Amino acid sequence: xxxxxxxxxxxxxxxxxxxxxxxxxxxxxxxxxxxxxxxxxxxxxxxxxxxxxxxxxxxxxxxxxxxxxxxxxxxxxxxxxxxxxxxxxxxxxxxxxxxxxxxxxxxxxxxxxxxxxxxxxxxxxxxxxxxxxxxxxxxxxxxxxxxxxxxxxxxxxxxxxxxxxxxxxxxxxxxxxxxxxxxxxxxxxxxxxxx
Amino acid sequence: xxxxxxxxxxxxxxxxxxxxxxxxxxxxxxxxxxxxxxxxxxxxxxxxxxxxxxxxxxxxxxxxxxxxxxxxxxxxxxxxxxxxxxxxxxxxxxxxxxxxxxxxxxxxxxxxxxxxxxxxxxxxxxxxxxxxxxxxxxxxxxxxxxxxxxxxxxxxxxxxxxxxxxxxxxxxxxxxxxxxxxxxxxxxxxxxxxxxxxxxxxxxxxxxxxxxxxxxxxxxxxxxxxxxxxxxxxxxxxxxxxxxxxxxxxxxxxxxxxxxxxxxxxxxxxxxxxxxxxxxxxxxxxxxxxxxxxxxxxxxxxxxxxxxxxxxxxxxxxxxxxxxxxxxxxxxxxxxxxxxxxxxxxxxxxxxxxxxxxxxxxxxxxxxxxxxxxxxxxxxxxxxxxxxxxxxxxxxxxxxxxxxxxxxxxxxxxxxxxxxxxxxxxxxxxxxxxxxxxxxxxxxxxxxxxxxxxxxxxxxxxxxxxx
Numbered sequence: 159x160x161x162x163x164x165x166x167x168x169x170x171x172x173x174x175x176x177x178x179x180x181x182x183x184x185x186x187x188x189x190x191x192x193x194x195x196x197x198x199x200x201x202x203x204x205x206x207x208x209x210x211x212x213x214x215x216x217x218x219x220x221x222x223x224x225x226x227x228x229x230x231x232x233x234x235x236x237x238x239x240x241x242x243x244x245x246x247x248x249x250x251x252x253x254x255x256x257x258x259x260x261x262x263x264x265x266x267x268x269x270x271x272x273x274x275x276x277x278x279x280x281x282x283x284x285x286x287x288x289x290x291x292x293x294x295x296x297x298x299x300x301x302x303x304x305x306x307x308x309x310x311x312x313x314x315x316x317x318x319x320x321x322x323x324x325x326x327x328x329x330x331x332x333x334x335x336x337x338x339x340x341x342x343x344x345x346x347x348x349x350x351x352x353x
Numbered sequence: 354x355x356x357x358x359x360x361x362x363x364x365x366x367x368x369x370x371x372x373x374x375x376x377x378x379x380x381x382x383x384x385x386x387x388x389x390x391x392x393x394x395x396x397x398x399x400x401x402x403x404x405x406x407x408x409x410x411x412x413x414x415x416x417x418x419x420x421x422x423x424x425x426x427x428x429x430x431x432x433x434x435x436x437x438x439x440x441x442x443x444x445x446x447x448x449x450x451x452x453x454x455x456x457x458x459x460x461x462x463x464x465x466x467x468x469x470x471x472x473x474x475x476x477x478x479x480x481x482x483x484x485x486x487x488x489x490x491x492x493x494x495x496x497x498x499x500x501x502x503x504x505x506x507x508x509x510x511x512x513x514x515x516x517x518x519x520x521x522x523x524x525x526x527x528x529x530x531x532x533x534x535x536x537x538x539x540x541x542x543x544x545x546x547x548x549x550x551x552x553x554x555x556x557x558x559x560x561x562x563x564x565x566x567x568x569x570x571x572x573x574x575x576x577x578x579x580x581x582x583x584x585x586x587x588x589x590x591x592x593x594x595x596x597x598x599x600x601x602x603x604x605x606x607x608x609x610x611x612x613x614x615x616x617x618x619x620x621x622x623x624x625x626x627x628x629x630x631x632x633x634x635x636x637x638x639x640x641x642x643x644x645x646x647x648x649x650x651x652x653x654x655x656x657x658x659x660x661x662x663x664x665x666x667x668x669x670x671x672x673x674x675x676x677x678x679x680x681x682x683x684x685x686x687x688x689x690x691x692x693x694x695x696x697x698x699x700x701x702x703x704x705x706x707x708x709x710x711x712x713x714x715x716x717x718x719x720x721x722x723x724x725x726x727x728x729x730x731x732x733x734x735x736x737x738x739x740x741x742x743x744x745x746x747x748x749x750x751x752x753x754x755x756x757x758x759x760x761x762x763x764x765x766x767x768x769x770x771x772x773x774x775x776x777x778x779x780x781x782x783x784x785x786x787x788x789x790x791x792x793x794x795x796x797x798x799x800x801x802x803x804x805x806x807x808x809x810x811x812x813x814x815x816x817x818x819x820x
Binding site: 189192195196209210211212213214215216217218219220221224245248275276279280296297300301302303304305313316317321329334337338341343346347348349 | 463465466467468469470471472473474475476477478479480481482483484485486489774778782783787788789790791792793795796797799800
């Protein structure tokens, strides 16, 4: 039958996660059962292989970068708290939240934090700057073999030229936010749950 | 003192002997004889109806307790976590995303925001995806008093826990031994009778008796699993000289279908008990067993299937085109091999009722014997079988499209989701070709090519290998 991690989440843990991420009770239990079903090793944590087993993620050109976002600081395992913390970036922003300011810290699903998630997909070495090299590497992941090096290089150069405000040849987070200021990030980077 | 102990012991032995004799006679009369003769006593129907009422009562009890504790009753996410969205093309998504509408330029257009589309799709697939769901056991809507689903339902209370305990006793103490004895008896009888029939000189008599013996064997198996099967649309039952295809959930699908009429099975030759049964089967009716080495030779397989199907007097061949067991919530890609042969296809849809016991064989989690024990220790195996009208390949339709059409018909009839993903993804990684396809689509967007049709983001059939 299995003494697997299908032990239910304790109420205190659910409350803590609720406070930290803003997900509702039912959403947390739902995501917990998803977490345990992905956890083939049944050790309460997900590894990179567990993510790569999802075919739709494996065919995503940026699949590896997205998986990496779940593993901060070079660790190999992510537990449920870490899993929820990363997913929280994609929680939809409710209207009544926009004006509320419950705590002093910004909620994980604020516009800034969503944009920071997208920024980190480019920032391979996590030095808070997107260099030309990093941009090229991510572009190469997205287009595969279909575009030549020269074309890709000129795309990268043009992008940096348009975005780089202080002329250091890299895109900082502030410059990134400026470029994306017209994009409806709250709507595009949100997972709407069924219930 | 010793005398007393001895006489008590003798009495106990006599009582046990009597009890055993009674039990065995009952077993013989109520189960074995009807199984051999093909008669039904209506006990199963009563059992199933009682169980249904029991489950309803269980659910109401749990809801009551949940209300008392002021909590929500845990409802499993049988409909998935995310709503189904329409599949927009990569291009349409990108256009929505970009801040201003770019006019068609000769230079490639890239936007830093493009990464948002991929990250959204990626995280959506992490939260809920179509494929991994198919390879784990289906969740029950409400507790069915089985140990395997106990952890998901916390509001049990004393009464239900006692009921569950009683259920464990009944299932493991009475039902399981009974079923195992039946199975053993059935297999033994079948092997002996089938081999004897094989010695008969007259071919017609041999095939006639062979069919009877096979049906008896399957009936025994069905009784030993306490399977309660409803056959719909029996007028579409597969005819001789055709191929029957069905969705695959467990190796017991064969028994479920063969209970109604005889089929020719296709498969690898095994060793041991299964090998002995296979040899016995072949003596009294034609089956297509391959040596392991031959399976790799697709043409040889196809030729043998063709020859068998071409003979209109031979039994229909039973094939499961998914190639692997899937959890009975969806139908995965049908491999086109059996659809290339060109004879009539009789599709059959099988749907198990998961309340009485989950029939899905998760071969990565447990082996066949453990799977059989799980089924034999569930309440029952309740399923519906729909026979669909025969289908033939149409003009201008290739084997892959025909396979898709048949699959859609089966999925629609049984109320299963129709997926285009390959069942082989249970064990293997998805091919790089599909990621390359995604990259190609994105590149076309970048280069401003507007003549891309809306592609499915799922797997394509042409690049798939058959089994």
